[in-house]
Amino acid sequence: MTRHSNPAGTSNVLLDLGFDDAEELSAKAELALKLNEVIDQRELSQMEVAAITGMSQPKVSQVRRYKLQNISLERLMQALVALDQRVEIVVTPATRKHVAGITVAA
Template identity: 80%
Template sequence: MSRKDNPQGTDNVLVDLGFDDAEELSAKAALALKLNELIDKRGLSQTEAATITSMTQPKVSQVRRYKLQNISLERLMQALVSLDQRVEIVVRPAHRARGSGITVAA
């Protein structure tokens, strides 16, 4: 994960900071935010969340702290599904104004 100069601001702070993997990090953060909201709403401990999501407790701890470097998008999506969520991936042509990229709405 290296940083580049990007003097012009965007709607993605990670892009603005120059992270090469900014779109993936943003997608992971959005999924982790939703996962953490569900864990909080259900009052689950990390151990309980780990059992339900088939993750290890240390992985749940990483998600809880948004340390997402060693957790795949797929793993986060599977964890959401195990918490009775529907995850949809939509692919459509990019509009010129916004360009190509990845967006997650959770």
């Protein structure tokens, strides 16, 4: 998680702050946001989420607090699927309007 100077503003605040892994962090944050919404809607405890998803309770706690450094994108997607969510990955060519990168829409 190294920072570099990026003088031009973008729609990604983490990129603007100069994080090397800004796209991955943004994708993780979007997935964690959706995961937390599902947990809240179902009024599940962290222990219940751990049992359903196969994550440890401390990992669930990290997700709940958006501490995502030690949690992979794949693990977040698997947790969403375990909670009966559909996760789609769509790959399209980059264009002038949509530059190369990672985007998550939850």
